Amino acid sequence: MSDAISSLQSATPAERAANSFRQVVAPVAAPRQRPHVIASEAQALAIAQQLAAQWAPSALQRDRERLMPWAEIETYSDSGLWAITVPKAYGGLQVSNWTLAQVIATIAAADGSLGHIPQNHFYALEVLRVGGSDAQQRFFFERVLAGERFGNALAEIGHRDHKRRTRLEQAAAGWVLNGEKFYCTGAIFAHWIPVQAMQWGEGPEPVSVMVFVPRDAVGVTVTDDWDGMGQRVTGSGSVSLQNVQIQPEWIVPFQVSFDNPTTIGPVAQIMHAAIDLGIGEGALQASLPFIREQARPWIDAGVAQASDDPLTLQALGKVDVRLHAARALLRRSALITDAAQAAPTEASVAAASVAVAEARTLSHSAGLLAANKLLELGGTSATFAAWGFDRYWRNVRTHTLHDPVRWKWHAIGNYALNDVIPPRYGAL
Known part of the structure; x- marks a missing residue:
């Protein structure tokens, strides 16, 4: 382990909380082994569920002490999940976008950060699939199959416009x-x-x-x-x-990948929707045992347990329905994007972009609602640091700021009313 990584992991919680440990991080080592070869989409989902169950108990400590998930990322990569979108023609499984979304949501429900980290890796794979030459695809897809990971360096700050100055x-x-x-x-x-x-x-x-x-x-x-x-x-x-x-x-x-109709933008947004959905589903699952075992009913309910409080049940029902609806819209948008990947045209890519925008609007609101209600229905004791429930709200609120949902509503309405095709870029 490099000295920089070692010092990050040995920093005290107080140093982490103040972010006084800011340090240059040394490059990671080459993959320690060739990842597991996943044979089917069902196996990919099963592996994601196993990893989520493994990581969920330690998610609070990672968040509270700002422990970078070095070991978890190596395990994640070794599992083969980071290679599931490599095209079959280049030796990969080439899973559907719905399977990709489910994998991300499953991990995000356990740990929002771990659900988020590979998003740009899969984004880069789609950029390569769409715009890379055959030689580039052969080289980079093989690197991923061998266990190498992509990060990203896309955004720039310090300016009021979105122009890239690199x-x-x-x-x-x-x-x-x-x-x-x-x-x-x-x-x-x-x-x-x-x-x-x-x-x-x-x-x-x-x-x-x-x-x-x-x-x-x-x-x-x-x-x-x-x-x-x-x-x-x-x-x-x-x-x-x-x-x-x-x-x-x-x-x-x-740029040529956006001058022409491609699915780079919709695929990116499917993953963002899956992150928000997963965090919201994690918040709901955290709510249930707490309300059953810890929360108190309001005095006017006239019941002995919070799990019998009629207004609590109503509020939980709304969260459950919103999350199910968000999952359904995400699945629908993934299927439409699959079709657009198979036959990209101006019409098919526009349909995919709008469908994914619809999924994003609902995953955005459903994730925030679930995180809010975890605290509201749990009562004041749900805010105790020992539970760490605030991390669901902090995670989903932070991630939903990736790009403004208000513009998605605009694009959806303009498409429905005026047949205006939404702009083609990764932010929609």
Whole structure:
């Protein structure tokens, strides 16, 4: 284990709480073994359920003490789950989007951070599937089958616009990458960091590309400085790129994948919906035993137990229905996206984008409702630090800020009323 990782794990809870331990993190080691080969979608779901049951009891400690899940990520990767979307033509299982969503939701119900970490890994796999050359697909898909993981370095902060200022430019020695990135979920745990950059030199205007950068390349610095109130152990820190030498075969077209109808955006949003759904389902499951065994009914209910309080039952019923509805919409959107992947057209991709936006709006509200009601119905004692129930609300509230749900409602309405196709990008 590197000195940087060791110091992160040995920091005291007080140091973690103050985020005074911010440190550069050394690259992870090469995979210790080739991952398990998952034979079916049913097996993938079963493995996800086993891992969730294994990790749920320690989720509170990881969140409270900000313990990065190094061992859990290795186990997760070794399980074979990080390779389930690799296309069959390249040796993978190529699961449906519904199976992918269920895997993510299952893990997120146990630990919101662990459910979130591989999202950008699967996003990068879809970028490769859509825009990579055959040689790039063969190389990178094999790396994933061998156990290597992708992180991300897409977003940038410090500006009021969404323009990317990271530059890929020609130099005497070849392509050179420079930039500063934030919200880099998973980069700490990654072997490769896909970087969104503007490539200069191929024409009069720059073009957007995805550069798959080796984590241990000279000039790459990953810092654990994520200070959000939720999703605390996702490794969503910063990545600095200083004169990083880039091989041409690591550069994958990106803008062209949105100039044409592709499913990169819908697949990304399916995973975000699954994270919110999973956290909400975890909150509901935490609510049930607490209400049965710990909560008190309100005096006006005239009953002896909170589990018989009629207004508590009504509120729980609403949570249950909302979560079931969100799961149903997520399944529907995944099936529509499967169809769009098989036959991408302007119409099929638009239908997928809108269906996924519908799922996101409901997973957003259902996840927040479940986390809120866990505290409300549990009563004041549910706020005691020993329970750690606040982590569900902090996690889902933090993650639902990924992109604004208010714009999804707008896109859905504009499509339904005016037949306006929503914009094609990863944020919808």
